[in-house]
Amino acid sequence: MLASDGVSRPDAALIADLRARIEGIGGWGPQPEHALAAQSFGVDEIDAVLPWGGLPKACIHEVAAADISAAAAGFCAVLLARLANQSGTVVWCRRKDGLYGPGLAAFGLDTGRLIVVRARTDKDVFWAMEEGLRSGSLAAVLGEAGSTDSIALRRLQLAAETGGVTALLLRPAGAAIVPGSVTSRWRVGTVSSVPAGTAPGKGRAGPGRPRWRVELRRCKAGPPATWLLEWRDETGGLAVAADLRHRPAAPPAHGVGSRLAV
Amino acid sequence: MTTAAAIRGGIRIAAVDDAAKTAGIVPGLTLADARALLPDLAVTEVDTAADRRALEGLADWCGRYTPWTAVDEIDVYPGDNGGGGGLWLDISGCAHLFGGEQALLDDLVGRLAAFGFAAAAAVADTAGAAWAMARFTEETAVVVQPGDVATALPPLPVDGLRLPARTVEALSRVGLRRIGSLTVLPRGALAARFGDIVLQRLDRALGRVDEPLSPRRPAPAMHVRLAFAEPVGRADDIALATRKMLDELCARLAAAHLGIRRLELALYRTDGTVARAAIGTSRPVRDPDHLHRLFREKLDGLDVGFGVEVTVLAATVVAPLAPAQTAMGFEPREHAEVVGRLIDRLGNRLGAGNVMRLVERASHVPERACRKLPALVGAPASTCDEDRRSRQPRPLQLLPWPEPIEVMAPVPDGPPVIFRWRRVQHRVAAAEGPERIEPEWWREEDGHDPAHRSSIRDYYRVEDAHGCRFWIYREGFYRPDLAPRWYLHGLFP
8 A cells, every 4th residue: 555655656855865876876966075176277268168167086087089199198298287286196007108208298297297107908007097096196097098898987987086086088099989987078189280480491381389179079067169279388388279360170070070979 | 767968078977866776877987888787778868957947946945944045056966976966955043943953854855755856955054064964974864963063074975075076086095085084184284285175175064164155046134934734725815824924024024114125925836836926115115905915916826736835925125114103093195105005006017117207318319318217116306407398399209119201302401291101191281390319429339229320310390281290300411322211200299
């Protein structure tokens, strides 16, 4: 009698409670307090779009490279530098050699704060990331992995929440995007720079400031967006490219957006 | 069954088994004579390297008795003075673990016999006396009580002094066959006639002078040993035993104000082989929890074979570590300490060389300007002063080796117009350069690649039509008769 009553007329408060608990289990609901802390990009236009007022900490952000250049790695280096300046050490896990200290330093990442981990397999990359995230003593952990799966992402998300450490997942160009519990998903590629000025005597101009097309393709609580950013050596920060006279923002490259279901 | 080798200008018997011995064949006999005694004698050529390996394996196995073991460096085939190789074991302070010296020797000889080795062992105050007693007494396990060397040695033959065969012959020619007959002779005459070596060996055997011997493995600063009543094979049991030993070791380290930098676990398997696992730490540690966690990764990969009888945990490298105050109601989580532990865990699973710090140093050559140092050794200071950085743009990714590219470029010097890298063609939209980088002539010998040594590089920073930036260079000076070689060396963001 009582049971059938419960089924036919469910208690609204009970349902709400259950829903909240399921959201809590799934990691999609309200985050713990420290997860809401955010790291500002130093670019007002981006901070304004993100619901947290910056890049939320203690969760995973996936940054996919749009092309073979190191633009996505540079974008990550900028983020790591901003995260590290506040509380210390960052870890960069990858399978290959090739990170170059002077180049990283140019983007504000102090190599004294960086630990580079070289792993043999993607599995080891994820293991090292998880260890770093769980230790709770780092400012951020970056991992470069060609393949992921939703279980690995889920483990990383839990580790990031446990340790209160931000995780960046850098995906090479062409890597398959798998659905998973990442808080935000970015795609970074290069855009032709505005020439620095014609060199006298030579016919052609040197490359200008690096320009990146940064797409926020998915964000848990906000709309997708695209920016054209420029790295400024003189200020040591990113800024939205001001001078668009020569070239409008390129259309979405290579049609990848259409096969991406997010 | 015998083995033979070329000794003293002829093929001679080097070692014999019991069957050959009863037929009258002794080491040192020429092969022809031996064949005359026993026509169907089985002879194998001596394999010194394999014998040496076997002895080293046994020396490792003897680590279950004492951490100080060594292979006898004297000629493995002394011919006719007892034959066979030898092992040294320093059992000072270890015998009580086995119920006394005699019990230790009986245990050792018994186990060796079970492996199929005919062994004899002796314990004495000096290495020389133990050597002689093991070889020239009838018993297989002899203990010379402390202070008794002077009475035990004289009846033994002079061969027991580890003298060269020629000296032994010379001594026996004049009737000096026993060690006792040497001790009563005037020392000056003995040295003048037979050389200093006789006196030296005599003094060492009698303990008048010390004999330096080197252990096969460095003797650990501290070690803990655990013997099981029954061989254990389960990983959980090994992990538990490791934990128990770590607790004991860390307690002793705490008393000595020391911390571990390197720790080795040896598992002595029932089949006489040893499995080892070693861990290193980035800073002195004596926290059993942390050390146990490091070992857990390693234990998974260890093969315990048919079971483990004895485990030994040896602190091979230790460093001073002051006592820390921990009991204040909160967990000590000093930042550097926690990062150090993370480095330990990563380094012990992935390899210490794979957890690195990038250190800049003053060099113009790009591949030399950034050095990778193992993070385990701690954060080194950069040798590069601040204002040197970012004077010229440098790529974020530097290829481990410059990759050759096909280039269309104006001669004699100019940036390329089109280049092809990894089978993709890039049209250059903007270029900057050249930045000429000359090799460091003072480092000619250790140039990273002999093929590229002594060549000047003209670097260009180029941007292709899509905005991708590359760091490419032309090698060497322009020569009209030779097509220039171009390489891609790095990627800019």
